[in-house]
Amino acid sequence: MKVIIRSLLGLTLLMATGTTLAGEVRLAIATNFHDASEGLAARFTETTGHSTRISYGSTGKLYAQIHHGAPFDVFLAADQERPELMEQNGSGVSGTRFTYALGKxxxxxxxxxxxxxxxxxxxxxxxxxxxxxxxxxxxxxxxxxxxxxxxxxxxxxxxxxxxxxxxxxxxxxxxxxxxxxxxxxxxxxxxxxxxxxxxxVPDTHHKPIAQQAILLERGKDNDAARAWLDFLASSEAQDIIRQYGYDIPQAPD
The missing domain is CATH 3.40.190.10 (Periplasmic binding protein-like II)
Structure with missing residues (x-):
């Protein structure tokens, strides 16, 4: 009986620990980054235990959804204009914005x-x-x-x-x-x-497609959201991003 009680107690503690450590991050991601983000999300979950829930769309439409209260934690745009606006208007957390990929x-x-x-x-x-x-x-x-x-x-x-x-x-x-x-x-x-x-298309024909990510106000206290951004900036994630046809900035913005 004592062995059963100890086993049940151990299982309960293990489940409680897992629940505490593992979280979920809700991501709004520009459509062009679909395949790359699927690969990144799988590796992120494997290495951190956190799960992801991803919604895809054009950068403009995702920005509008966030502006109207869509419950996302992190925004991965295909430009830098919208993340900059979010940082300015307070819907994005200041200091968390960075370029994660350069589109071609x-x-x-x-x-x-x-x-x-x-x-x-x-x-x-x-x-x-x-x-x-x-x-x-x-x-x-x-x-x-x-x-x-x-x-x-x-x-x-x-x-x-x-x-x-x-x-x-x-x-x-x-x-x-x-x-x-x-x-x-x-x-x-x-x-x-x-x-x-x-x-x-040569880069000289258009402005750089600097794809930026930003932590949203809703996700500022979400450990999984911050872990995602840390992972996205890591050398491991950058190697994956390159494999999907993007460049990486030479230095942080």
């Missing part, structure tokens, strides 16, 4: 014969539709607009653009043939989507 924009078509000279292809207008993400809500869409403006083609091609609500929808427009080509994130061109015609 590509012009892509699943048809390997779609273009050999990307600039000539865009200037020729030899297509019915060109896909970009909505520049007002998606930073990769803004970078696409800036690229077309730098080539002097925004006004010419504006009526041929099909705009995705997020970079994920934009990618689907191209992958399904609803657009001949489109500006997507390099991180999306993995595995089965590595073929086709591709142009890695």
């Amino acid at each position: 924009l590509v012009l892509w078509s699943p048809d390997p014969h779609a273009f050999a000279d990307p600039a000539a292809f865009l200037r020729s207008g030899d297509f019915h539709r060109l896909a970009i993400a909505n520049p007002r809500t998606a930073p990769y869409g803004l970078a696409a607009r800036q690229t077309l403006e730098s080539l002097g083609l925004w006004t010419t091609l504006e009526n041929r653009l099909v705009r995705g609500e997020s970079i994920a929808q934009t990618f689907q427009f191209v992958a399904t043939g609803n657009a001949r080509a489109g500006f997507v994130a390099l991180a999306q061109l993995r595995d089965a989507h590595e073929g086709g015609a591709r142009w890695d």
Whole structure:
């Protein structure tokens, strides 16, 4: 009987300890970072015991949801503008904002014969539709607009653009043939989507896609949220992020 009591007591203490140490962090993450975040989340849980609950969307829409009270602990945006605004308006915790990845924009078509000279292809207008993400809500869409403006083609091609609500929808427009080509994130061109015609857009054609994370006011007392940010800034996480097609800043912001 004493052995049973000791076993039950030990189990109770173990469960109590696990409950105390393991927590959950609710993450709002820009769609372009979907695959990378899944890999990061699995490793985070494995190393810390904390679990994650992730919601994906365009940076603009996630920002709006947080502004209207959505219960997130950490925001991983695809730009630095919204995290800066959150730091300024108090919805984000001051001093926790940093750049976790530098995004890369590509012009892509699943048809390997779609273009050999990307600039000539865009200037020729030899297509019915060109896909970009909505520049007002998606930073990769803004970078696409800036690229077309730098080539002097925004006004010419504006009526041929099909705009995705997020970079994920934009990618689907191209992958399904609803657009001949489109500006997507390099991180999306993995595995089965590595073929086709591709142009890695030079950084000189658009402003840097500095993807920033910030601890939200709701998560300031959540140990799991702070652990996530510590992990995201670690060399282990940075190695994973690079594997998914992103660059890492040379020095902290």
